[in-house]
Amino acid sequence: MNDMSRVERAVEIKQTKMECRDCHVYYGDTHAIKNVNVDIEDKTVTAFIGPSGCGKSTFLRCLNRMNDTIAGARVEGSFMLDGEDIYDKRVDPVQLRAKVGMVFQKPNPFPKSIYDNVAYGPRIHGLARNRAEMDEIVEKALRRGAIWDEVKDRLDAPGTGLSGGQQQRLCIARAIATEPEVLLMDEPCSALDPIATAQVEELIDELRQNYSVVIVTHSMQQAARVSQKTAFFHLGQLVEFGETGQIFTNPEDPRTESYITGRIG
Amino acid sequence: MTDLTPDAAPGRRHGGSLLTLDARTRRRNRAEARFRAYGIGAILIGLLMLVVLVVTIVSRGTGAYTQTFVTLDVELLENKLDKKGTRDIEAIKKVSTFGYTPLINAAFETAAQKAGIETALKPKDQAAILSKSAAAQLRDYVLADPSRIGQTVSFRFLANSRVDGYLKGRVTRESIANDKSISAEQLDFVDQLIAAGMIRKTFNLDFILGSDASDQRPEAAGMGVSMVGSLFMMLVVLVLALPIGVAASIYLEEFAPKNWLTDVIEVNISNLAAVPSIVFGILGLAVFINYMHLPMSAPLVGGLVLTLMTLPTIIISTRASLKSVPPSIRDAALGVGASKMQAVFHHVLPLAAPGILTGTIIGLAQALGETAPLLLIGMVGFIASNPPDGIAAGLLSPNSAMPAQIYEWAKRADPAFYERAWGGIIILLVFLVTMNTLAVILRRRFERRW
């Protein structure tokens, strides 16, 4: 509506789901994100990589306005979801977060039962009309979170009693139970063993059929395995953004190359 | 290797054996041992003080829980109480307590004869070992059941405080040398009655449940009515301070923008917690009584004043327990699309609840033991002699409170009241310990790990 590029991109096969232009984020006086432009495509996995402290999480949190809850954080620029500005005054962040779900770096299940953890989102959004429907939603989410077999016999047990990796998969199940259109994942596998990681990566690949997924990761291999697009951040700036294959085999910027080959970060 | 010189070069560390301690390690170990000794010493001092406190209170206060009673058969003479024999209640009411004294005197005379007690005391002086409330007790009995007139009924009368003190060892023949209210002959008579099994010291429930009594009758004074006063005050505090305090803390902690105004509010709440309680008392006097014209000495006013006093405690502890809920829980709730309020009420508040309850109970316990503000709104010095009938009366009619009652007794001249003050302290402490234990249990029970 306000941008020529959208018209151009419409010609491509993949549609742009989120469009971020001239984005800046400040924490008080710290300029954490400097003039970032990124397009998140629909039905695509986008990976954010970069050294620690470069602003990946910060930028990710902008995409569902989780930065609103941080005192002193200020976000500038335009963030469009399906052509609508998510920072518009009329937008209720609660509705936005139902569409743009999030999985956090540290597993953070509610200190409630496994069932209630997953059922909470659907319940507050009124997605189930009765207990049977809710049971179905919960089972489906847990299955897709690759944790159903481990917890199906103890749905009433507290979610906090699971192992770290199980907790993270529970959190993923919780996030997808509300059927978001975009799923943001901040280092979802940092607490997982290789098997669970593989399961989550499989899950991400499956989610790609219907949603767009944005994943922050410190593992180059993971980024290469699961993503189609990769964005490399460095010191708050977006250094390079493009096809994952191209970023990993033929980076344009020397900084990207040094990072990927392990010389910075 | 064993003969480490004190000025061993720092570089020697690498070479030394693990089986010998170097000077630095030995010094550090000594410092640690010293610190432990200080710590244990501090704890022992604390424990010693606690033991002294408890032993003193128990040894001085338990006396108040037993009381000396005189068992006596009284003939309810018809010609004294109901001359016409009509059993007309109005006519019987005309006989004042004064009219009942001859019955008691007579009862002593008969009892002495029956038990074969030889005494030079006149019946009037024999009867003087009873509490001044004896005649009233008799009259109340007769008015409640006039059909008993003409019969002989066995009564249990309170002995007066001197006799009670004599049985408890507080009063001796030496100590009454200048005492006009009791004589050595009367004590002899008491001894004889004890031998005859007519005077007994037993547990006295009335001290816990009964009402306060005037200066002349320490033996009849009890904590009950002031306990009711305290309970009504606590009710007011709970009903007002808990919701107001929790609402204020939730707003400040979770919703309020962080700016200079909320900083000012925060600092002032902390300051409020440090304001001496008597200041709240004078505030209550000025605002609730002089301006709003609420009744003096009413538990409602006391409760309002104590609410002001308790609010900062509740707010501070509630905010602390809200703060201790990990932010990741809020993120989790917001992340699945819960509103701020849903995040707080569904997730944060349940996790903070044990802390809030503990803070509230501790705040209530503080308020329960508070005396100074009650001084200014007239709850101290009031003789709480009638239990309130109903909730409205409980809130609005003048009453005392437990600590005020204790202070009142401690102030009175008669040593018998002094004993009751200690006894009252035991009741107060039982309440406080119960509340604190409850707080600990609640915290243990609802504590959750995340």
Ligand SMILES: Nc1ncnc2c1ncn2[C@@H]1O[C@H](COP(=O)(O)OP(=O)(O)OP(=O)(O)O)[C@@H](O)[C@H]1O
């Ligand atoms: N709540 C905050 N308040 C102030 N500064 C913050 C806050 N969160 C992040 N920052 C700063 O913003 C910058 C970017 O942080 P961010 O968490 O986005 O990094 P990151 O790329 O996610 O790092 P990591 O890979 O270690 O998770 C850092 O310099 C950090 O110190």
Ligand SMILES: [Mg+2]
């Ligand atoms: Mg991060």
